[in-house]
Amino acid sequence: GAVVSQHPSRVICKSGTSVKIECRSLDFQATTMFWYRQFPKQSLMLMATSNEGSKATYEQGVEKDKFLINHASLTLSTLTVTSAHPEDSSFYICSAREQGRANYGYTFGSGTRLTVV
Amino acid sequence: AQKVTQAQTEISVVEKEDVTLDCVYETRDTTYYLFWYKQPPSGELVFLIRRNSFDEQNEISGRYSWNFQKSTSSFNFTITASQVVDSAVYFCALKGNAGKSTFGDGTTLTVKP
Numbered sequence: 001g002a003v004v005s006q007h008p009s010r011v012i013c014k015s016g017t018s019v020k021i022e023c024r025s026l027d028f029q030a031t032t033m034f035w036y037r038q039f040p041k042q043s044l045m046l047m048a049t050s051n052e053g054s055k056a057t058y059e060q061g062v063e064k065d066k067f068l069i070n071h072a073s074l075t076l077s078t079l080t081v082t083s084a085h086p087e088d089s090s091f092y093i094c095s096a097r098e099q100g101r102a103n104y105g106y107t108f109g110s111g112t113r114l115t116v117v
Numbered sequence: 118a119q120k121v122t123q124a125q126t127e128i129s130v131v132e133k134e135d136v137t138l139d140c141v142y143e144t145r146d147t148t149y150y151l152f153w154y155k156q157p158p159s160g161e162l163v164f165l166i167r168r169n170s171f172d173e174q175n176e177i178s179g180r181y182s183w184n185f186q187k188s189t190s191s192f193n194f195t196i197t198a199s200q201v202v203d204s205a206v207y208f209c210a211l212k213g214n215a216g217k218s219t220f221g222d223g224t225t226l227t228v229k230p
Contacts, residue, residue, distance in 0.1 A: 023145060034217070038158070042222065043208065043220045044208065044220045046219075048139075049217065107164070113160065
């Protein structure tokens with residue numbers, strides 16, 4: 001079945017530094033990937049839609065200059081949290097849909113727990 | 118706009134009890150998909166089921182069953198003979214025509230031995 005690899009699974013960084021999270025579809029091509037954020041004991045909030053070869057589409061209230069998304073290939077999307085602050089600490093999850101299977105379910109990565117100290 | 122409501126924030130049952138997790142949704146789309154996901158303490162989301170809005174047949178998979186009722190905009194999830202390993206947060210989600218998924222707030226299920 002479709003597998004999405006997300007790396008790293010956990011990261012601790014100092015305030016003011018940048019962190020890159022990778023989302024990779026291992027056995028399928030994904031023209032579209034989604035990035036979610038989950039605060040403790042809360043639901044998933046869609047942050048942005050990552051489109052291969054074009055700019056990401058950000059949800060209202062998400063700072064695109066802070067959360068940089070790059071979808072350079074059909075198997076890789078990256079989310080970079082720039083100048084991270086403690087309030088950026090959260091669980092970030094990506095999901096992807098196999099190209100050509102528009103009406104099927106999405107596969108989720110295992111998530112990245114970011115802690116900014 | 119689309120919305121998913123999981124009114125039960127937390128449910129606690131004793132092992133072997135049956136438990137139903139409620140999900141009510143709102144959407145203006147005529148075609149949509151409904152999903153249930155499980156999120157164990159490890160955090161990883163596990164896909165459980167996808168249901169097309171045109172398919173109202175109920176589905177059973179082992180101890181899991183789903184009741185989709187378009188008339189009440191509900192897509193409830195029942196676990197029969199619950200087990201401790203079922204303890205997790207369960208999310209109901211809706212995907213509309215635009216392709217974006219909206220999640221409910223989740224229901225935390227605790228199954229006690």
